[in-house]
Amino acid sequence: MTNEPKTPSEGKPAATRSTVARIRNRPTAQVLVIGGGINGIATFRDLALQGVDVVLVERGDYGSGASAASSHMIHGGVRYLENGEFRLVRESVQERNGLLRIAPHYVKPLRTTIPIFSTFSGILSAPLRFVTHKSGTPKERGALLIKIGLTAYDSFSRDGGAVPRHRFLGRKKSLAEMPDLDHNLKYTATYYDASVHEPERLALDVLKDGLAVGDNARAANYLEAAGATAEGIVLRDKVTGEEFSLAADVVVNASGPWTDVTNEEMGFDSTYMGGTKGSHIVLDNPQLLKALDGRELFFENNDGRIVLIYPLKGRILVGTTDLEADIREPAVCTEDEVDYFFDLISQVLPKIVVDRSQIVYRYSGIRPLPRHEDTQPGFVSRDYRIVDGTIAGVPLLSLVGGKWTTFRALSEHLTNEALAKLGKARTVSTVGLAIGGGKDFPQTPAARTSWIEAHTAGLDAGMVDRLLTRYGTRAAEVINTLADQASVPLKSDPEFTAAEISYFAEYEHAVHLIDVVLRRTNIAFIGSVTSELLAELSTLLGAELGWTPAEREQEIADTLTVLHDMHGVTVSARATSPASSKTVAAGK
Ligand SMILES: Cc1cc2nc3c(=O)[nH]c(=O)nc-3n(C[C@H](O)[C@H](O)[C@H](O)COP(=O)(O)OP(=O)(O)OC[C@H]3O[C@@H](n4cnc5c(N)ncnc54)[C@H](O)[C@@H]3O)c2cc1C
Structure with missing residues (x-):
């Protein structure tokens, strides 16, 4: 059970999910990392940097488990x-x-x-x-x-x-x-x-660093490790329902609090977690x-x-x-x-x-x-450990514990263990290695002003400033996509442009509307969701992802359900409001 109990369009006809296709078309890897929370993602990046052929699978959206809480x-x-x-x-x-x-x-x-x-x-x-x-x-x-x-x-x-x-x-x-x-x-x-x-955006940045290494690094969200056979680990596409097997030399179980559940699904009994x-x-x-x-x-x-x-x-x-x-x-x-x-x-x-x-x-x-x-x-100890096992005849490394704070060090340890199993040596250190939009990030007011001036590309300076806050220096990448498309602010939330929503689908693996509302943006966190915004976002995302009108409506309905049931908010035309109207004064 994830924190988003529903996977809305599971079972719909196979659409081209290029992320999944890259894995299915070459169903082997040196290391399979199960779990796209911050620890699985950071381990994926580190392994990719060592030139390892690595695949990451996440059954929900990246960063939607403990990493979102x-x-x-x-x-x-x-x-x-x-x-x-x-x-x-x-x-x-x-x-x-x-x-x-x-x-x-x-x-x-x-x-x-x-x-x-x-x-x-x-x-x-x-x-x-x-x-x-x-x-x-x-x-x-x-x-x-x-x-x-x-x-x-x-x-x-x-x-x-x-x-x-x-x-x-x-x-x-x-x-x-x-x-x-x-x-x-x-x-x-x-x-x-x-x-x-x-x-959530930092997790995506780490992921994108891993993916940028090259063809040796492949990752897909909404792709679940659902079992194990003699052919390898069974992967299930949560969008299409399709299953296929992937043969890996080493399996890393980084499914956070679900580590025992994932092991059990693969036929390996463990009682590590509490x-x-x-x-x-x-x-x-x-x-x-x-x-x-x-x-x-x-x-x-x-x-x-x-x-x-x-x-x-x-x-x-x-x-x-x-x-x-x-x-x-x-x-x-x-x-x-x-x-x-x-x-x-x-x-x-x-x-x-x-x-x-x-x-x-x-x-x-x-x-x-x-x-x-x-x-x-x-x-209870907040420290982490890595436990050895065997699955489908290959080494299994199960991660027990691990905080946000220590994700880089933890992924270094986990990568070292996987490299040892592969008989490979570390070639690149992640100590001091800038993450995504943190590279050359301007840290003084003067440096920030020069960065903005150098990247306005005919855009409003205020918008460039917001993009720099949201994406770090990766804003330059986003600005390039803006130059191609209309950089029109959304009618229902001028903080965002239409082109950014397409960017989430094209470059950040957004699959569902809820991915954008909760994890590509902080719209829900600050209480800015409105029904108009959901309609506008779903139209833009749907255009990228090929949704039919019925699928678009379903995405909105599923988003409203998750927001209400998991986050206690009901959405009105104006702004997000609390689901419960009971009032309690905190003053003594
Ligand atoms: C209330 C709370 C407060 C916290 N506060 C802090 C804090 O302030 N600072 C700090 O440093 N840490 C904090 N933490 C700890 C930190 O958030 C977590 O320890 C960390 O995010 C764990 O990351 P992870 O990648 O190991 O696990 P997760 O983020 O849970 O990732 C595991 C992923 O595996 C996926 N998965 C599960 N089964 C499968 C499967 N079969 N196939 C594919 N994917 C699967 C899940 O969907 C999930 O996304 C807090 C945690 C909580 C809950």
């Missing part, structure tokens, strides 16, 4: 220190600093403030947590424990000072900076992590936006969970929960979770009133965590 943080995970996961924290901080350099178009520094209400608590329980991750309700982390953690964190960051060091402020100064914080606080600690603004569910809401609340002063609030809720509130794309992201979940059920954000989020806002910003009418989007996903028996969800 994150808190958007690229972080060292200061709190994993108390789990004793020093290796992971060190690697995460290095990768965070690395991503700020190689993907500066999407990964930005994030100022993070921890409001602290006590001085000492948590100190005694912390050393115990280094030893056991099992039972026991966590106590509130006091100022001293946070100070120790952040000092250790700073020490991991000493590789070129990608972000400034932390600082502590007393109550008076803290409230001078953020007057809406609860006046009972004692201190605030402020440090820097990073945030990925467009995770994912937990986490949800988020996105609020449109100008008062809250102002109170946050551009920073993330990262703190301990009254149940001991670490939660966050932070401004993103003019909205506020609030998360997250950590609940035991069944991977075979779709993950949705429940009303109880919404109550939990409103309550946590009231813990730190008691004067700010929030209600359900301000929720423009909600989402939920399952973390690909290892099986964890009686360890509490919040304390």
